[in-house]
Amino acid sequence: MKKSKENSPHYSWGDGCSGWHLVTSQTLSVIEELMPPKTQEKRHYHNLSQQFFRILRGKATFEIDGKIFEIG
Secondary structure: OOOOHHHOOEEEEOOOEEEEEEEEOOOOEEEEEEOOOOOOOOOOOOOOOOOOOOOOOOOEEEEEOOEEEEEO
16 A cells, blocks of 8 residues: 555644654654744754655755754
């Protein structure tokens, strides 16, 4: 079955943000998120996980190792 927002578990977080768990296993997690303009996640880090972001519209700002990156 093709996974999409329509057939995946949904959760809400932050100020109007949404997420959908497209894949959840011991070795892989794929989450699609919708973040309205001017929203942000709480500052956090991952000891073991890696993250991949694909920005479809707008810009995202990341702090990595003390450096600020703005991605469109």
